[in-house]
Amino acid sequence: MSPAASALPITPENAGSSATVTESFLRLLSHVKVENLVAGLSGGVVSTMILHPLDLVKIRFAVTDGLQVRPKYSGIMNCMKSVWHQEGLRGLYQGVTPNILGAGASWGLYFFFYTAIKGYTKEGRQSELSATEHMISAAEAGVLTLFITNPIWVTKTQLVLQYSADRSRKQYKGMVDALAKIYKYEGIPGLYRGFVPGLFGTSHGALQFMAYEELKRDYNKYRNKASDAKLDPLEYIGMAALSKIFAVATTYPYQVVRARLQDQHNNYRGVVDVLRRTWSNEGPVGFYKGMVANLIRVTPACCITFVVYENVSRLLLGVKE
Template sequence: MAADDPGKSTPSDKYNLFRTIHSAMRHLNYDHLVAGVCGGVIATLSLHPLDVIKVKFQVGDGHFSNRPNFNGLVQACKSTTQLNGLRGFYQGVIPNMWGAGSSWGLYFFFYNAIKANFQAGSNQPLGPTKHMTAAAISGVCTLTMTNPIWVVKTRMILQTTKTGEMVVSAPSYNGLLDGLSKIYKYEGIRGFYKGYAPGLFGVSHGVIQFVAYEECKKAYNKFRKQSNEKHLSAIEYICMAAISKTFASSTTYPYQVVRSRLQDPHIAQKYDGSIDAIRKIIKYEGFRGFYKGLTPNLIRVTPATCITFVVYEKMSYFLKKRRT
């Protein structure tokens, strides 16, 4: 009988699948989405200039384009000021704000829903394996939904008002919506997912960061002999966020360099995908090429993450307290 065929789904199987999905959906909490968006937006507005410098370091290959190859932060800042003035430090800030806000919001949104589903009503902290699983699933979902915004952000940062850094034949973007429409017009849907493959590798960054953050909180609360759900001070959250972010950034930074190269329309055609980009970076720049812009990145992402996590923790606590 068909019902005995293990290769076919039965009404009971479909009901169990629906029940599982419904169970996960019940744990979606929009407080985490709002708190994550607030944290991402505030951190981005505070530290966007360092993100501009980081991206310019990443795409300066010195071989396939006339992008300048900076020797330090001071030279990069002088070049940006000469080409675009002080406004140059805020190129791409709108898509970056949208991207960071939506990414953090969605990440916390999915992450906490998956965690709650794993806990099934228990207050016991999860182990590293389940934290890794929750972070990985959240990372893939978030990247898939936000990658088009990151493509526009990278390209807007690399636009200049003079021709000293770029090939002027590429279309310029007047904003996020204009960038999205032009990418769709000239490159189609595939244009929205330039750099998606190295971005998937970058999911490991979120996994490492969130596992380290959760384990830091768990170890600290155990040391203080207090509940894992206890609301901590801003300084305590800052220390844990800084440790986890520095560790994650240092170990996974190379994927960001590869992604930036593939998203830059002026040098992307020189690389035949992620593997080819990795080979050429090693050949022409050595392994140091994978860490271009690491210093401004660490200077930016460490305080940015601290701001994001503190705002998130405080905002989610406030919303939860207000709701209950």
Template structure:
């Protein structure tokens, strides 16, 4: 949704800074749960030569036992970069597009449909810029001590090495594996933003206040958590599909092939592998992001 007026409007860099700070802080605290979520998401896929986990507790003890505490932080560098960039860009794009649609009037209530439209546009822009980091993050999180048997081209020493080898072996297409289900995932952000904005607006209207009235930090956190849980439960399968497409040890022809094989071998339940650790990770994650975001920007935000 680009017009000359939009391009001339200065980007709200304070929202970028707030999103980056929130994403980095939450990732430092909660990366182990994100790693476990990714490993659960690919469990049951084409490659079975990897550790098997029966629960979040089982995954934690198995990883620490075989890889040490350091194993819980595999892939943390691209996750820090990805989370910081994703949250920062998303908040920046969203706030800029929202301000444009409001014609600079923050008291104007856009309604559910327009909130979803703005969030979708912000999500697509963010995904296009950050998908290569997501690919590297997934592959590094999936590395275990069993990978010593893999060819050198599929073993990574770090984020830059993974980027270089992925591009060298698979080209630009390799860096954009999972992009299509990522587009599906834009609906996640759209649903979350819509729910978050509508909850805030309804809450303020019921109290006879303007829709842009600043809430307390606790109120922001409650609405952020509720909207995130709402979106996550509806759209989670795209994360399983995306993780399997980005898994360097498996081979699929596309998203439809992943879904067909999951349903054939694991049933509908396979589309929700990793949901428990995801919810354990995402609720404190989004609360942490919003808390830091509020401190940095001094104002209300959205969600991702």
């Protein structure tokens, strides 16, 4: 039930229910901390600014399906060199504005919602949350975050997929121009392309955060310290890298499906059509295109994000060592 339900007229029939919902909502709000939003946003922005070119490479490989309009690349370095020679540094940073905004907002909102939901779930308990509870909290945070940020990701994908040889009507001048044109030609549905596979993608974040929390807790237990004790930067990096690799290996195909749905050069009728055509034309390997570039990008990106988040959040929240 949504928070708005608490505003319904209170009658003898719903008085108890309304009071319960209001109380639960207020308890949830008590766990909301803007510091977590700022810390997550900081981590997302820093990692994206450093690693955006690899994200561009990943998306270009993910949508490679034989269309003549697309350049052909033999590998990651070939793709980066080709873009550099044709478009320079600016070409490697196509789509960086929505990527920074999207990554910053996504990480910030994710940590913001996740820590609030996790705190609410743990309220009044002495025991630690289970792996399943961590996963559910992360999944709920992921759904809320995706709903807010999906239009930014559609914009980023279409900016990244502007090729120098293609001068169609959907050549965008920047993020605002892209948002305006997508809305003009396709309306709200255009801004929410890929939302369904994105919902499946919340399982990626859920698995990652579950693994990260469990690794930290078990490691601190091994050191005979509190489960939320601060780690060294290298230890955070190790935990973040392992959890990210686990999540990527488990859920990567959804990213290919989502990128293809958001691709302005092709028209799919929906998720099932993407699955059918990809399997028919490319086989199982089609669902893993760009995964190597993705791992090379997201693993250090995740490490940077988590290290920045853990340290900034402790600084802002005044957590003692």
